[in-house]
Amino acid sequence: MKRFVYIAITLLMVSCGEKSEFDAQGTFETTEVIVSSEANGRIISFNIEEGNMVDANTIIGTIDSVQLYLQRKQLEAQQSALLASRPDIKKQVSSLKEEIAKQKVELKRIGNMLRDGAATQKQYDDIEAHIRILEGKLDATLSTLTKNASTIDDNSAALEAQISALDDRIEKCKIVSPINGTVLVKYAEAGELATVGKPLMKVADLENIYLRAYFTSNQLADIKLGDSVTVIADFGEDNRYEYDGKITWISAESEFTPKTIQTKESRSNLVYAVKIAVKNDGRIKIGLSGEVKL
Secondary structure (H helix, E strand, O other): OHHHHHHHHHHHHHHHHOOOOOOEEEEEEOOEEEEEOOOOEEEEEEOOOOOOEEOEOOEEEEEOOHHHHHHHHHHHHHHHHHHHOOOOHHHHHHHHHHHHHHHHHHHHHHHHHHHOOOOOHHHHHHHHHHHHHHHHHHHHHHHHHHHHHHHHHHHHHHHHHHHHHHHHHHHOOEEEEOOOEEEEEEOOOOOOEEOOOOEEEEEEOOOEEEEEEEEOHHHHHHOOOOOEEEEEEEOOOOOEEEEEEEEEEEOOOOEEOOOOOOOOOOOOOEEEEEEEEEEOOOOOOOOOEEEEEO
């Protein structure tokens, strides 16, 4: 009987000792970006190493863009020559307009003289006819010059579009990271040939890190977006550090519990993934195990 009681007490102690000290478990992850080449050509410079910090949109390398630059200069020269041939409509029709204005003044003078009997009707009619001829010539000249100018403007716009396209290709010869972060892997070196889509480096934001933890459906009632929780980073051999965390995302769908994850309900079949933002002090590494206390 005493032996039975002893065994029962022992089992109870073991059971209490195995009680979970956390509410959820998961692994740390962060935003990782593979930066790939957006241009074809030889890598002229690539001045970063693995472990270096990089700032978003700061140039850290270049791909040869000499041929693109020469093409741009050629297009600029073509555009300049084209615009130089554009007619100055106002200047080219000014003499005609001046002549028409002069003839209209003369027509008015002859009209006054005609009323006084000092001029003939033929004189008046001749000037009037001459004005109509000049106005017809002005209309035809304006039409021709306007069409020529429009054609030149269209061709110039087409060249401008080609120049803009080259500017975009030249810009893509610059190697930049889209995020602030740390270079995890460098895939290429200066002097190598790059092609569009070739990976150049992997960058991760190690300062703002997340714990992807898994909660059972019963626990969802206790958490919501924006909640503050305690995150524990487990470095093994009783090396554990606590961090302040904030829930930033809760999955809308359940999933089967990952094999490496324990839950409060001892291997619940279905769980919900939750992302918890943590400010990294430099110790937390991607893939490290972590736990959550609500």
